[in-house]
Amino acid sequence: MHIPDGYLSPATCAVTFAAVLPFWYVALKKVDRQLNTRMVPLLAVFSAFSFVIMMFNLPLPGGTTGHAAGLAIAAIVLGPWAGMLAISIALLIQAVFFGDGGISTLAANCLNMGVIGVGVAYLVYRLVAGRAALASPRRVVAAALAGYVAINVAALATAIEFGVQPIWFSAPDGTPLYAPYPLAIAIPAMMIGHLGVAGLAEAAISAGLVAWLQRSDPALLRASAPGASEVTDAVEATPAPGWSGARRLWATLALLMVLTPAGLVATGVAWGEWGSADFADPGMREEIALASGGQMPPEQVPSGLDALASLWNSPIPDYEVPFLPGGAGYVLSAMLGTGLVILFWLAAAWLVGRTRGQQA
DSSP states (O other): OOOOTTSSOHHHHHHHHHHHHHHHHHHHHHHHTTOSTTTHHHHHHHHHHHHHHTTSOEEETTTEEEOOOOHHHHHHHHOHHHHHHHHHHHHHHHHHHHOSSOSTTHHHHIIIIIIIIHHHHHHHHHHHHTTOOTTOHHHHHHHHHHHHHHHHHHHHHHHHHHHHHHHHSBOTTSOBSSOOOOHHHHHHHHHHHIIIIIHHHHHHHHHHHHHHHHHHOGGGGGGGOTTOTTOOHHHHTOOOOHHHHTHHHHHHHHHHHHHGGGGGSSOSOOTTOOOGGGGGOHHHHHHHHHTTTTOOOOSSOOHHHHHHHTSOOOSSGGGOOTTSOHHHHHHHHHHHHHHHHHHHHHHHHHHHHHHHHHHO
16 A cells, blocks of 8 residues: 555645645644653554554465555554554655655555544544443454454555546556556455455454453553543543553564564565566566456556656665565564654654743
8 A cells, every 4th residue: 555656646646745734734733732751652652563564464366465554553542643643654764764655655645544544443443432441342343343444445545546547647648657557457456455355454453452452551542432431530641651651562562573574475566566667577567467457557667657766765675674684684674663763753752842842
């Protein structure tokens, strides 16, 4: 679901930026009130969790790959607005430092996963969980449904953005300028794998983490459970756990980082994330066609896609560290990404604190 540079027209990128900007603005206003030293660890750990979990590639039908995204758990623990920012920061770091997703398409990716995905996850979770107690199994079911629906709605939004490109943006001779496949191919290609595999992975992760938090730290579930029967004034007043209090979350994240080489087992490229050179490679052309309902891609790379594909050269493309073997480089990339997430949120907290100090 990480749309690369060149697959969306500049006009589409501008529209998605205009669409996501109001949500970022409101989210920043909301989070500004919570951005204190005890909230920062939660924002950091769930941004980092999203970053790391997206590194676990899953094999999808057609020879492509996909991944979970941590959309529902971010919405459940942080609430919708902070969850939108947490996912957006993970996507920002992936695009800038690792080339996972484009710079021109960053707003589109944040809209699909950060805004639509997190927003849908929160709404589904609240609707299904109702006023159930924090420890109720109903909340585990609600988390699973929230994760499954959210990642599939995000995938559908991505497919639509891909699919409208050849309809709206083509050369005079009808040749696509950007993403080459229409809606009739883009939607099935994206949705079959997400409905059948990636959505189930997101559901399992969301349900598993909620079940674990119910036993280990149920107060972390209160942000999305204002009507829960046992959310008393004392529970509502319980502060965020801080860095030391979140050590179990960080320990779990550290384990995931060590396990990230398992994400390399699934081979193939995610649908719609092919490089411009792949359009001229006979083997890759066959793979693209196999994943696209048997329809071969254009003979020549779409000109608009080719022009924008090299817009940004990330320092560690595809999470590959040149001086390390694949598995070790993947782990180091996970550690670097997590470190960058932490630095971002620490810098944000410092900047907010300094601004408030100057205003006082």
